[in-house]
Amino acid sequence: MLQRLPLRFTDAAAKAYSHRAQAIRQGGVSSAQGASRGAEGSRAAGGRTFVRSFAGGQALNGGTDRAAEVKPMEVEVKIRLPDRAAYDKVAVALGRDKGGVKASYAQANYFFDGPNRELNSRRVVLRLRTYNGDQKATITIKGKQVLENGIGTASEVEEDVAPAKAPGYLAAPSAMLAEVPLVKSMANKFGVTSLVGLGGFKNQRDCFDWEGHTLELDETVFEHGILYEIEVETDKPVELRTKLEAFLSALGVPFSYSQTSKFANFINKTLL
Structure with missing residues (x-):
């Protein structure tokens, strides 16, 4: 069984990342202007078993002074809800009108970087996520996110790992460099020789069928607060955003566009 793990890493190596605040001020984590309307591939909702392809060195692209690109692309409508x-x-409305929750996942999200910001400096995010304790575990590499007017575009590759391995990766993150092909290829590309833990956050995700898509309703718990958000992956984001806005307005539910990613909120200690 996968043991309950704290969101704060106890590994002393994590202290090497204490200068991340300076990196943020220099633009280490951002959501850029403009959003693409195209998408390649799709992400499985919640925790469905899915392994995204990773084409070796071709999947990671970029120099030390620019954002790296991780393929394929993911396009989502991202809407913030103001409160519980x-x-x-x-x-309640989704459960009543659409037949209830199709899947529910208690997600724990943990993030890593090299001790010298080798990933963050390229706008690359490395995440380990567990689902419902020991039900599933995935390792994901995300590229720079573009988020504008509630439409987010980010490149992403993902690989399933054995849930039983998760505690070991949290205790000794660098083990992923040798044991996870996705991470090994990334490390070779960027010259990462070790990994440190940055911490993480928890997210409760309930999935519903809605307008031919999977609507994900998230409650994200950070150390500095809680966020409520709707995410829907689609290849027609503008059209779907309009439908989602109409749905929420009919319910009398206030909403706003998400301004940044969950990871950026975690790093910056914001609730945007």
Whole structure:
């Protein structure tokens, strides 16, 4: 069984990343202007078994002074809900009108970088996620996110790992460099020789069928606060965003566009 793990890493190597605040001020984590309307591939909702392809060195692209590109692309509509009351109202409406929750996942998300910001300096995010304790575990590499007017575009590759391996990777992150092909290829590309833990956050994700898509209703718990958000992956984001806005307005639920990613909120200690 996968043991319960704290969101704060105890590994002393994590202290090497204490200068991340300076990196943020220099633009280490950002959501850039403009959004693409195209998408290649798709992400499985919640924790469905899925391994995204990784084409060796071709999947990671970029020099030390620019954002690296991780393929394929993921396009989502991302809507913020103001509070728990709005979240509950949406959940009740979706459950009543669409036949209830199709899947529910207690996700724990942990992030890593090299001790010298080898990934963050290229706008690359390395994440280990567990689902419902020991049900599933994935390692994901995300590229620079573009987020504008509630439409987010980010390149992403993902690989399943044995859930039983997760505690070991949290205790000794560098083990992923040798044991996970996706991470090994990334490390070779960027010259990463060791990994340190940055910490993480928890997310409760409930999935519903909605307008031919999987709507993900998230409650994200950071150390500095809680965020409520709707995410829907689609290859027609503008059209779907309009439908989602109409749905929320009909319910009398206030909403706003997500301004940044969950990871950026975690690093910057914001709730945007």
